[in-house]
Amino acid sequence: MTSTRQGGQSLHLRGLTWHPHTRREPTIAGLDLDIAPGQRVLLTGASGSGKSTVLRALAGLLDEESGTAQGLPMPPRRPGERGLLLQNPAHALVAATLARDAAFGPENAALPREQIHDRAESALQEAGIDLDRSRAPLAVSGGQQQRIALAGSLALGPDLLLLDEPTSMLDADTAEQVRTAILAAAEGRTLVIAEHRIEPWLPHLDRLVVLGPQARILADGDPAEVLREHPDLLVGAGVLAETDATLRTERPPGPVIASLHGVTVPERGIRRPLDLEVRAGQLTVLTGPSGAGKTTALRTLLGPRRRLRGTVRRPARERIATVPQNPEHSFLARTVREELLASAWADDEALADELLERAGLADLARAHPYRLSGGEQRRVAIAAALAQGPDLLVLDEPTVGLDAGRRRAVLDLLREAAGKGCAVLVASHDPELIAAAENRLELPVPERTEEPLPHRRRIPADALNPLTLCLIGILAAIGSFAVHTWQGGLLAALPIALLGPLAVRSLRGGALRLTPILLSAAGLAWTTALLGEAPALSGPAWLLGLKEAARITVFVAPGVLALGSVDATSLGDALGGRLRLPARPVAASVVALVRVAHLGRQWEIITRTRIQRGLGSPASPKLLAGATLALLVDTLRGAEQQALAMDARGFATATTRTWAEPSRFGRADVLGALLGVGLLVWPAVAELLMR
Amino acid sequence: MTRFRTIDLLVTVLIGAAFGVAFLGYGQLYTLIGPLTAAFKPAEGLLAGIWFLPAVLAALIVRKPGAALLAEMIAATLEMLLGGQWGWGTAVSGVLQGGGVELAFLLTRYRRFTLPVAVLGGVLSAALEWVWERFAYYPEMSWPFAIAMLGCFVVSGAFLCGVLGWAAARSLVATGAVDSLAAGRDQVRTAEA
Numbered sequence: 001m002t003s004t005r006q007g008g009q010s011l012h013l014r015g016l017t018w019h020p021h022t023r024r025e026p027t028i029a030g031l032d033l034d035i036a037p038g039q040r041v042l043l044t045g046a047s048g049s050g051k052s053t054v055l056r057a058l059a060g061l062l063d064e065e066s067g068t069a070q071g072l073p074m075p076p077r078r079p080g081e082r083g084l085l086l087q088n089p090a091h092a093l094v095a096a097t098l099a100r101d102a103a104f105g106p107e108n109a110a111l112p113r114e115q116i117h118d119r120a121e122s123a124l125q126e127a128g129i130d131l132d133r134s135r136a137p138l139a140v141s142g143g144q145q146q147r148i149a150l151a152g153s154l155a156l157g158p159d160l161l162l163l164d165e166p167t168s169m170l171d172a173d174t175a176e177q178v179r180t181a182i183l184a185a186a187e188g189r190t191l192v193i194a195e196h197r198i199e200p201w202l203p204h205l206d207r208l209v210v211l212g213p214q215a216r217i218l219a220d221g222d223p224a225e226v227l228r229e230h231p232d233l234l235v236g237a238g239v240l241a242e243t244d245a246t247l248r249t250e251r252p253p254g255p256v257i258a259s260l261h262g263v264t265v266p267e268r269g270i271r272r273p274l275d276l277e278v279r280a281g282q283l284t285v286l287t288g289p290s291g292a293g294k295t296t297a298l299r300t301l302l303g304p305r306r307r308l309r310g311t312v313r314r315p316a317r318e319r320i321a322t323v324p325q326n327p328e329h330s331f332l333a334r335t336v337r338e339e340l341l342a343s344a345w346a347d348d349e350a351l352a353d354e355l356l357e358r359a360g361l362a363d364l365a366r367a368h369p370y371r372l373s374g375g376e377q378r379r380v381a382i383a384a385a386l387a388q389g390p391d392l393l394v395l396d397e398p399t400v401g402l403d404a405g406r407r408r409a410v411l412d413l414l415r416e417a418a419g420k421g422c423a424v425l426v427a428s429h430d431p432e433l434i435a436a437a438e439n440r441l442e443l444p445v446p447e448r449t450e451e452p453l454p455h456r457r458r459i460p461a462d463a464l465n466p467l468t469l470c471l472i473g474i475l476a477a478i479g480s481f482a483v484h485t486w487q488g489g490l491l492a493a494l495p496i497a498l499l500g501p502l503a504v505r506s507l508r509g510g511a512l513r514l515t516p517i518l519l520s521a522a523g524l525a526w527t528t529a530l531l532g533e534a535p536a537l538s539g540p541a542w543l544l545g546l547k548e549a550a551r552i553t554v555f556v557a558p559g560v561l562a563l564g565s566v567d568a569t570s571l572g573d574a575l576g577g578r579l580r581l582p583a584r585p586v587a588a589s590v591v592a593l594v595r596v597a598h599l600g601r602q603w604e605i606i607t608r609t610r611i612q613r614g615l616g617s618p619a620s621p622k623l624l625a626g627a628t629l630a631l632l633v634d635t636l637r638g639a640e641q642q643a644l645a646m647d648a649r650g651f652a653t654a655t656t657r658t659w660a661e662p663s664r665f666g667r668a669d670v671l672g673a674l675l676g677v678g679l680l681v682w683p684a685v686a687e688l689l690m691r
Numbered sequence: 692m693t694r695f696r697t698i699d700l701l702v703t704v705l706i707g708a709a710f711g712v713a714f715l716g717y718g719q720l721y722t723l724i725g726p727l728t729a730a731f732k733p734a735e736g737l738l739a740g741i742w743f744l745p746a747v748l749a750a751l752i753v754r755k756p757g758a759a760l761l762a763e764m765i766a767a768t769l770e771m772l773l774g775g776q777w778g779w780g781t782a783v784s785g786v787l788q789g790g791g792v793e794l795a796f797l798l799t800r801y802r803r804f805t806l807p808v809a810v811l812g813g814v815l816s817a818a819l820e821w822v823w824e825r826f827a828y829y830p831e832m833s834w835p836f837a838i839a840m841l842g843c844f845v846v847s848g849a850f851l852c853g854v855l856g857w858a859a860a861r862s863l864v865a866t867g868a869v870d871s872l873a874a875g876r877d878q879v880r881t882a883e884a
Contacts, residue, residue: 022870065696066871370866477779516776524828527732531836544831559778563771584700589765592704596769599712607716619723628713629862635709636702636868643698651697
């Protein structure tokens with residue numbers, strides 16, 4: 001194997017076979033592939049042909065614990081030698097800020113701190129990112145996320161870039177920007193792309209490889225030649241769409257089922273009044289670039305929203321059926337047929353069976369919905385929505401990530417539903433779907449308004465190392481056990497009231513942290529007065545309750561207030577960089593903790609989708625159980641992708657890694673530690689004073 | 692095999708984080724039994740087992756030493772960072788709840804991942820958590836009530852953590868989301884046998 005700086009890296013696969021333990025058949029059966037240094041290769045083929053698995057093999061990331069392999073290429077000789085970009089960029093993002101995200105690879109490679117910062121910054125620049133480096137990667141747009149993921153790879157100076165459908169979740173304009181960034185970065189490197197939308201890449205390629213089942217090579221050569229000689233192959237693989245002139249069937253418009261009139265939602269960026277009429281028997285498409293407010297418009301149409309201007313008309317709740325972008329977010333049942341009948345508003349078994357037939361799912365009626373392919377899952381979700389017999393069917397990006405054949409199957413289902421008199425409303429940037437719609441509303445390009453960075457007022461607690469803040473809370477909690485009288489307890493609580501403001505950023509934030517403490521202290525007082533040794537609710541029982549309330553406040557309040565200025569990243573720097581706890585578990589924990597806001601958004605989508613489907617109220621144990629399972633499935637599937645992305649950035653071998661930011665101890669920390677000791681002994685002193 | 696691959700580590704910590712998020716939504720469950728717990732606080736122990744779920748799920752799915760403890764610690768850390776009202780008490784609870792489940796699987800030397808072991812884990816966690824709460828939160832509670840609370844804890848640990856956690860792990864295996872983890876591979880072996 002040879003590698004040159006200018007030309008990138010060459011790769012050779014000889015008889016590559018991959019048999020996952022969970023499959024009956026190998027997914028790759030004897031693949032030979034030679035890629036020359038600097039070559040730009042596109043792998044294409046129908047969904048399930050094994051493109052993604054071939055990329056993983058090339059990256060050296062097939063995990064031999066989960067399958068049997070033969071003919072694997074040599075593993076990378078250094079962390080990040082082969083960069084890998086995935087379909088959903090959110091899976092590649094690991095840190096709380098852009099700067100730290102780009103630094104993740106160099107940290108894993110255990111580079112010295114100055115080099116980490118240089119590498120991260122130049123990678124961000126190379127990927128063309130002009131956002132503030134302190135922004136949260138998971139909170140920016142999909143196109144920006146994919147470029148941040150690209151920067152994450154570039155920070156390790158890869159010789160080879162491997163891309164798995166890097167633009168399939170993006171609208172056309174954004175996809176073009178990301179493609180430009182990728183092609184610029186690929187200069188002087190070997191480039192391998194797995195993709196089923198090939199047209200936009202064609203002018204930039206040296207070579208096109210068409211894969212069939214089990215990654216068998218069906219065609220391989222100059223892109224123009226392959227296209228000329230094997231058009232049938234590409235249509236059959238679902239790579240090129242069949243040409244079909246009669247895509248749209250004009251139907252007389254039916255009555256208006258739902259509408260928006262002069263609607264603005266300024267807080268969500270819809271500032272110009274929006275007018276939309278959704279008619280029975282028609283396919284209506286809501287389109288526009290990312291960030292134009294498609295999802296907001298849909299949600300406004302679907303349910304009540306505060307601070308709304310204009311008028312919204314919609315059918316009764318049970319007459320609306322919705323299909324989320326990720327079908328798994330709404331799944332509940334263990335078989336496809338049960339899934340169709342899961343909603344309280346879907347009780348017509350004959351209709352369900354007819355829909356299974358129409359959606360081509362009859363053979364899968366007893367299959368587990370979560371085990372189906374992406375295209376099948378979309379059809380199940382649509383059939384389940386139609387099983388409600390709705391007047392209005394609303395779908396969010398129902399064709400995203402599907403190949404041409406599967407997109408077509410979804411489109412056929414939607415047109416049939418419209419043909420039967422349903423009003424179908426779709427938010428989409430899929431050109432085919434837009435062309436097939438009778439009625440279109442294009443949302444304008446949003447004015448580029450970057451949300452201002454949240455302002456954090458500096459407080460004295462910020463001067464302390466997170467470990468010192470932890471120590472203060474722990475020492476104070478231990479000290480609280482000295483409280484034995486209500487008088488001593490109240491005196492012991494005094495320094496907390498005096499010092500608390502040093503750790504509180506705003507009045508509201510302080511109240512948010514203190515209210516639960518005071519509520520549980522009150523609850524404890526009540527419980528003690530009721531269930532203590534003294535006669536229930538007598539005078540002495542209440543005094544005992546007051547003592548307990550004071551003691552628990554002294555126990556928890558310092559910790560809760562001090563933790564207010566600790567964030568996951570700085571805590572990780574302290575535990576990993578300062579205390580030298582095992583690097584991989586600490587770094588993985590930080591990755592999980594910075595995803596909490598993202599997980600919260602998923603939880604919100606999942607529960608909302610289920611309530612819209614008529615599966616229960618927010619407090620019903622059944623809905624919560626189903627939503628928890630859906631969140632876990634979503635999270636664990638994501639974990640598999642995240643693990644790949646992280647290992648491609650050198651995490652697998654990062655048992656000794658460096659940390660981009662120092663975790664400093666200063667003079668303030670000496671003061672902080674003294675304060676902690678003070679809080680440790682003060683309750684005992686207070687008891688003596690009150691004796 | 693005790694080495695944590697990246698996916699094992701991530702699944703463990705993400706189970707902790709996902710439950711940390713779901714727990715915020717579970718607060719509504721307490722309103723369901725609100726009237727009962729106002730009159731008789733120990734009844735709140737009936738829901739205690741839910742909080743040990745991250746530990747038992749991580750143990751059943753990842754099947755490596757330390758997974759239960761780590762998942763529960765992440766859920767606890769998350770609760771503390773978000774401002775949960777029990778402050779550093781949460782960290783102690785996290786260690787004891789994760790540790791109880793961990794202990795049950797340790798007793799089988801990480802060879803058995805069955806319903807009885809999961810139930811034992813839930814019961815051990817409940818017992819340890821009760822000792823801590825008795826000591827730190829309810830030292831003044833009279834013994835009869837404290838024993839009643841222990842009963843609620845243990846029942847809840849057995850059912851809501853043990854049985855429910857085991858059922859949830861099975862449901863997860865059925866979805867195919869854990870195919871590349873120990874639990875998923877085990878399911879394939881049983882299906883083929």
